[in-house]
Amino acid sequence: xKIPADGKLLRIFIxxxxxxxxxxxxEEIVLLAKKKGxxxxxxxxxxxxxxxxxxxxxxxxxxxxxxxxxxxxIVDSEEKINxxxxxxxxxxxxxxxxxxxxxxxxxxxxx
Numbered sequence: 001x002k003i004p005a006d007g008k009l010l011r012i013f014i015x016x017x018x019x020x021x022x023x024x025x026x027e028e029i030v031l032l033a034k035k036k037g038x039x040x041x042x043x044x045x046x047x048x049x050x051x052x053x054x055x056x057x058x059x060x061x062x063x064x065x066x067x068x069x070x071x072x073x074i075v076d077s078e079e080k081i082n083x084x085x086x087x088x089x090x091x092x093x094x095x096x097x098x099x100x101x102x103x104x105x106x107x108x109x110x111x
Contacts, residue, residue, distance in 0.1 A: 002107070003039050008081040009102035010074045012088065014095040016045065017067040025091065026070045032091075036084060039076040039107060046071060051096065075102050 018025035026043040033041040046069035074081065081099065088097065 012072040
């Protein structure tokens with residue numbers, strides 16, 4: 001698979017406890033990205049953060065550690081990312097999404 005050098009980076013900021021159809025939202029987004037043929041997706045768990053409601057989410061407090069921040073990063077062509085955005089609009093009820101230019105240096109697999 002080839003990604004143009006001038007790709008796009010989509011970042012999705014959600015909470016670990018967010019769900020879609022009873023399953024973790026971050027898992028559903030990554031699986032959907034794979035199903036739709038996007039180049040790749042990575043879900044990253046944060047240790048601390050807050051969002052628009054200013055609720056602090058941190059691994060330091062045991063009671064809050066069940067809803068840590070999750071960032072999903074997806075890099076692909078602008079066309080493929082733009083086609084994926086309407087699906088996310090339905091799934092992500094609370095969170096933040098950003099889109100920025102990505103200068104793709106290398107994307108390859110061995111074997």
